[in-house]
Amino acid sequence: MHRRFYLKLLLVSSIALLAFALLAAYKEINPEWKHYQNNYKELFMKNAKDEAMKEKAKAFKVEVQQLYIEKLNRADRCVSCHIGVENPMMAKAEAPYKKHSGDYLGKHPLSRFGCTACHQGQGRATNKEEAHALEHDTHWEYPIVPLKHIQSSCAQCHDYAMLEKNGADKVVRGRKLFLEKGCLGCHKVDGAGGILGKALDGIGTQPRAYFPMRYIQGERTQSAWHKEHFLDPRAIVPESEMKASINDEEADFLATYILALKSTEMPREYRRIRQTETPDMSGEALYKKYCIGCHTTGRESYFDEIFNRTIPSIMNPALLKSADNQYLKKIVSEGREGTQMTSWKPTAAGLTEQEIDMIVEYISKDRPAAKPEPFDVAKFRADVKRGGELFNIRCALCHGKKGEGELGINLKNPVVQSADPEFLAVTVRDGRAGTPMPPFGKDGVGLKEQEIADIVSYVKTLSQKKL
Amino acid sequence: MEGFSDKGIVRTIAGTCVIFLLLFLAVTFHKTDAYGEDGSPALGKKVYEERCMICHGASGDGKGLVGVIKRSEKSGRVLDVRPRDFTTGVFRFRSTPTGCLPADEDLMRLVDGGITKSFMPPHKDELSLDEKKAVVAYIKIFSERWKEEEPCKAISAAKPKWLGSKASVEKGQKIYKDMKCWECHGDDGKGKGPKSNELKDDWGNQILPFNFTAGSLKRGANPEDVYITFTAGLDGTGMPSYEDSLNEEDRWHLVSYTLKLMGVVK
Numbered sequence: 001m002h003r004r005f006y007l008k009l010l011l012v013s014s015i016a017l018l019a020f021a022l023l024a025a026y027k028e029i030n031p032e033w034k035h036y037q038n039n040y041k042e043l044f045m046k047n048a049k050d051e052a053m054k055e056k057a058k059a060f061k062v063e064v065q066q067l068y069i070e071k072l073n074r075a076d077r078c079v080s081c082h083i084g085v086e087n088p089m090m091a092k093a094e095a096p097y098k099k100h101s102g103d104y105l106g107k108h109p110l111s112r113f114g115c116t117a118c119h120q121g122q123g124r125a126t127n128k129e130e131a132h133a134l135e136h137d138t139h140w141e142y143p144i145v146p147l148k149h150i151q152s153s154c155a156q157c158h159d160y161a162m163l164e165k166n167g168a169d170k171v172v173r174g175r176k177l178f179l180e181k182g183c184l185g186c187h188k189v190d191g192a193g194g195i196l197g198k199a200l201d202g203i204g205t206q207p208r209a210y211f212p213m214r215y216i217q218g219e220r221t222q223s224a225w226h227k228e229h230f231l232d233p234r235a236i237v238p239e240s241e242m243k244a245s246i247n248d249e250e251a252d253f254l255a256t257y258i259l260a261l262k263s264t265e266m267p268r269e270y271r272r273i274r275q276t277e278t279p280d281m282s283g284e285a286l287y288k289k290y291c292i293g294c295h296t297t298g299r300e301s302y303f304d305e306i307f308n309r310t311i312p313s314i315m316n317p318a319l320l321k322s323a324d325n326q327y328l329k330k331i332v333s334e335g336r337e338g339t340q341m342t343s344w345k346p347t348a349a350g351l352t353e354q355e356i357d358m359i360v361e362y363i364s365k366d367r368p369a370a371k372p373e374p375f376d377v378a379k380f381r382a383d384v385k386r387g388g389e390l391f392n393i394r395c396a397l398c399h400g401k402k403g404e405g406e407l408g409i410n411l412k413n414p415v416v417q418s419a420d421p422e423f424l425a426v427t428v429r430d431g432r433a434g435t436p437m438p439p440f441g442k443d444g445v446g447l448k449e450q451e452i453a454d455i456v457s458y459v460k461t462l463s464q465k466k467l
Numbered sequence: 468m469e470g471f472s473d474k475g476i477v478r479t480i481a482g483t484c485v486i487f488l489l490l491f492l493a494v495t496f497h498k499t500d501a502y503g504e505d506g507s508p509a510l511g512k513k514v515y516e517e518r519c520m521i522c523h524g525a526s527g528d529g530k531g532l533v534g535v536i537k538r539s540e541k542s543g544r545v546l547d548v549r550p551r552d553f554t555t556g557v558f559r560f561r562s563t564p565t566g567c568l569p570a571d572e573d574l575m576r577l578v579d580g581g582i583t584k585s586f587m588p589p590h591k592d593e594l595s596l597d598e599k600k601a602v603v604a605y606i607k608i609f610s611e612r613w614k615e616e617e618p619c620k621a622i623s624a625a626k627p628k629w630l631g632s633k634a635s636v637e638k639g640q641k642i643y644k645d646m647k648c649w650e651c652h653g654d655d656g657k658g659k660g661p662k663s664n665e666l667k668d669d670w671g672n673q674i675l676p677f678n679f680t681a682g683s684l685k686r687g688a689n690p691e692d693v694y695i696t697f698t699a700g701l702d703g704t705g706m707p708s709y710e711d712s713l714n715e716e717d718r719w720h721l722v723s724y725t726l727k728l729m730g731v732v733k
Contacts, residue, residue: 445521
């Protein structure tokens with residue numbers, strides 16, 4: 001009884017094993033590329049108009065094709081399936097038999113460029129799944145770049161002026177958005193930019209594993225990650241502090257540009273960078289590059305839920321009236337310690353003195369002619385204790401008991417602490433129109449000048465208070 | 468009746484007069500002590516002017532010197548935050564039915580705990596109980612409603628044992644769909660429903676529906692707070708009372724579903 005059962009089991013498993021072995025052998029003999037090449041040969045024969053062509057078609061040999069590009073250190077077998085990329089007769093055929101679109105191959109011959117230098121993916125693979133590496137369960141580092149982002153590869157060799165002239169609109173527009181939406185306010189590229197976000201040098205060549213894919217809805221590829229992250233950063237990285245009001249189209253363009261920020265370099269003889277473009281050094285361009293991401297138009301202060309503090313309006317006439325350019329430059333250069341405001345000096349965020357000057361000039365361009373009414377603080381004998389009592393009632397609700405700031409600005413940081421007492425007193429007295437800071441000297445609250453002087457003297461002691 | 472001579476009567480009357488005069492003086496004196504020149508409670512006025520007026524305005528109309536505060540949500544939407552206008556007597560965070568004045572406890576709770584996301588700071592440790600009571604009494608002078616109406620009885624909220632159970636969440640989800648909560652709050656509870664961009668409060672200012680995934684309600688973080696919101700509504704906003712359209716049990720089922728949206732239960 002038992003013996004029979006085991007004999008049966010042996011028989012069944014032997015048959016199963018044999019079936020698997022046969023299947024494996026069949027797959028080995030009939031790989032995906034062979035199927036495509038057979039179809040291609042048929043198509044070629046059918047489309048051949050004259051005898052010479054027919055002969056050529058007949059002579060077509062079904063075998064693995066490989067482009068070996070020594071200078072790029074690439075071996076691309078993509079043409080084993082995409083067999084008709086150079087055949088003009090295949091212009092209207094379906095993928096993968098189709099000829100390469102446009103006349104790109106004219107100036108970028110396969111023999112010199114191969115495929116993956118532009119398209120990425122696994123050049124050595126001989127089936128679609130491994131070569132394109134788009135499926136969730138493939139773990140190849142570099143999936144094929146979707147065609148909507150392919151212009152990211154052009155920037156490896158070409159400068160943006162050339163690309164703009166020759167219709168690479170997507171990567172050009174992505175770059176424009178990148179420079180005008182204030183991305184550099186938080187991210188460094190080439191040593192200049194804020195420090196709140198990651199530096200983006202080489203982000204375009206980061207492998208797939210670099211990006212947290214857990215919350216990605218679409219394909220788990222770098223390009224899909226960038227797009228979804230642009231649309232809703234906190235849906236992808238829950239703790240992210242990134243600000244982004246980016247629509248679907250802009251997200252595509254920006255993702256294209258981000259993929260162009262590569263850490264690898266093409267060999268010198270391939271590159272066609274002609275540096276025809278001089279960077280725009282106007283105050284406005286610099287403001288857009290580094291400031292606009294947080295300060296937006298600079299005309300309105302607003303409380304930001306992500307930073308959990310108010311982002312002040314830096315082009316507010318009420319501020320410019322009492323703050324001179326020297327003080328503004330100090331704020332920009334030193335930043336505001338204890339807040340998200342980066343220090344922009346050459347040794348920190350990497351702006352030059354000249355660039356900071358240009359930015360300060362730009363934000364102060366609408367300074368009103370009238371000076372605030374002077375406030376002779378030195379005239380008063382300030383009572384720090386009384387100032388502290390008043391501070392706790394009047395100021396602490398917004399500026400925090402220890403001056404750390406929330407709705408009101410941080411008063412502990414060195415820049416405010418080093419400010420002229422008169423500047424602080426005038427601010428308390430007159431408030432800051434256009435921001436929530438009310439005029440405490442005005443009727444309705446009516447702090448006396450003595451009381452304001454007391455408060456200012458107390459504010460000057462805040463740097464000593466530990467959080 | 469010997470003791471009641473003419474002299475005695477005069478004395479009694481005079482004595483009574485003196486007592487009345489003293490009483491009158493005492494009352495008057497007491498009044499000048501506790502009330503300011505305009506007849507308002509002095510302590511409440513002092514606290515209000517020091518702490519509240521800067522936002523809520525001298526006449527309680529919500530137009531203080533601080534003015535409108537712009538607040539940018541995580542989603543990037545910017546909305547204006549305005550201080551409560553006390554002159555209409557309309558309050559959102561009540562434990563009393565819709566259309567009613569709030570109970571003193573409701574106002575005390577707001578003074579104590581503040582309102583998260585609205586820049587109303589907590590005063591729990593800032594003010595004494597007397598000061599808080601005085602300021603609650605003081606803000607009532609801004610609206611005639613406080614003279615004409617009595618506050619209604621507070622809604623009692625006793626949470627059922629099955630709150631947050633799987634069956635209850637499912638029932639709540641159906642109610643969420645049937646009662647069209649999603650029109651404003653969105654299918655996913657993130658406050659981005661099809662009508663979310665066109666909501667205005669009674670003062671004509673744009674408001675946003677609550678995003679259940681973004682932390683606790685302004686009223687508070689307990690299930691009871693959600694229940695009371697469903698029952699009492701948020702007067703002055705687009706959030707109606709469901710006291711008449713949903714029975715008590717259904718309202719608690721709906722609370723269960725919001726607990727799921729908030730990630731409190733699975």
